[in-house]
Amino acid sequence: MNEEKPKLDLNNLDHQLIVAAMANMAEKGMTPHQIFELIEDIKRNTFHSLAEISREGKS
Numbered sequence: 001m002n003e004e005k006p007k008l009d010l011n012n013l014d015h016q017l018i019v020a021a022m023a024n025m026a027e028k029g030m031t032p033h034q035i036f037e038l039i040e041d042i043k044r045n046t047f048h049s050l051a052e053i054s055r056e057g058k059s
Helices: 013-027 032-058
Strands: none
Touching: 013 032
C-alpha cells in the first residue's frame, strides 16, 4: 500500500479546526513552543486510542 504523507489542506474542515485551535491558544498567550509541546503531549496520550478507532473503521 502506498501511503502518502498527509499535508496541510486549509480547505479541509478538520485541518481548519486544528489550526484555529492553535491560533486561539496563541491569542490567549501561549508561545509557539508551548503550543507544540502541548501537541506532542496530545499525540502521546491519544495515539493508541486513535489507532484502535482507525483499525475498527477498516474492519
